[in-house]
Amino acid sequence: MYWKQIAAFLAVLTAAYGAASRWRALGNPYLRFAVNLPPRAAGMLAYLLPFLEQPRLENLDLNLALGGGLFAAGVVFRLYAVIHLWRINKPFARGRKQVLVDSGPYRLVRHPQLAGSTAMLGGWFLLFGALYSLCLLPLFLLLTALQAGIEERFVLQERFGEEYRAYRRETSAFFPRPSDLRPR
Numbered sequence: 001m002y003w004k005q006i007a008a009f010l011a012v013l014t015a016a017y018g019a020a021s022r023w024r025a026l027g028n029p030y031l032r033f034a035v036n037l038p039p040r041a042a043g044m045l046a047y048l049l050p051f052l053e054q055p056r057l058e059n060l061d062l063n064l065a066l067g068g069g070l071f072a073a074g075v076v077f078r079l080y081a082v083i084h085l086w087r088i089n090k091p092f093a094r095g096r097k098q099v100l101v102d103s104g105p106y107r108l109v110r111h112p113q114l115a116g117s118t119a120m121l122g123g124w125f126l127l128f129g130a131l132y133s134l135c136l137l138p139l140f141l142l143l144t145a146l147q148a149g150i151e152e153r154f155v156l157q158e159r160f161g162e163e164y165r166a167y168r169r170e171t172s173a174f175f176p177r178p179s180d181l182r183p184r
Contacts, residue, residue, distance in 0.1 A: 042143055046121055049136065050128035057129030064127065071123025078116025081105040085113075100160045102167050108176040110167070111148045115174045118144055148173060 057063055084104035105112035121140055125133040156164045 042140065046133070046136070046140055047124060049133040050125060050130035052130075052132075054130055054132040057126075057131065059129075063129045067123045067125070067127030067129075069123070071120050071127055074116045074119030074121075074123055076116075077105060077119065078113050081112035081116060098159065100156075100163050100167060102171070107171070108181070110152070110171050110173050111144075114144050114148055118174065145173070 081104070084106070085101055088101050088103075089098055109115050118141060122134075122137055125137060152164075152168065160167075
């Protein structure tokens with residue numbers, strides 16, 4: 001069954017690309033290292049965890065339905081966030097002022113890319129029925145929350161000031177509130 005090895009390689013490659021794309025957002029090289037390397041390394045290793053020997057959920061239909069569905073939803077939400085952000089901010093345009101994005105998926109949550117990645121990881125663990133890996137999911141949620149907090153404090157609040165603080169008060173970090181799902 002080579003599809004498992006191919007899937008693992010693609011997942012690690014995707015996590016590595018995410019690390020490289022976020023690397024440019026921070027100016028200080030030490031802050032870059034502190035923010036990006038530990039959670040990204042843990043994320044890349046996490047995609048390999050289901051391949052280790054561990055107890056499994058043996059219901060293949062349930063694994064495919066729940067895990068595959070959650071993984072696919074995470075991929076779609078993350079891609080939607082990346083494309084939406086790039087359309088508005090055009091990160092490679094020289095001299096262009098960055099604007100705070102609070103529309104599209106950023107209207108629902110402040111960190112849709114991280115929320116999508118977390119959903120992908122949870123779906124990945126369910127897809128393979130890896131019980132020990134599922135037990136580690138809260139640790140990855142904690143690492144993701146720490147990374148988001150550091151980015152908010154040292155990058156976003158510094159760059160956007162009061163505008164970001166107002167956005168932060170109105171929008172949850174990772175999971176949309178029911179009031180956020182209604183059209184504005």
